[in-house]
Amino acid sequence: MSYVSAAICVMALVTFVIRVVPLTLIRGQVRNRFACSFLFYVPYVTLAVMTVPGIIDASQSPAAGTAALAAGILLALNGSGLFTVSLVCCAAVFILELFLI
Secondary structure (H helix, E strand, C coil): CCHHHHHHHHHHHHHHHHHHHHHHHCCCCCCCHHHHHHHHHHHHHHHHHHHHHHHHHCCCCHHHHHHHHHHHHHHHHCCCCHHHHHHHHHHHHHHHHHHHC
């Protein structure tokens, strides 16, 4: 068995164990308050971890991406909609890369 085949088998086993063990150990409803809040925020954290580096690295300059991210966060916290936030972020990157950077 080659090294690549062994590595694929180990990765498949680890992935399987990570997904199956919680399903077999947790059969009833989770009543722990900390565990419930932790599980509630897992999808949001995962989405943020995948999205934020992509926003920063998508432009030619990380500074423009960071500025657009900051503008988007401020608009979102003030209650702006998704379309408005995305338009302002795109405009911020465009203007920063066109004139400043």
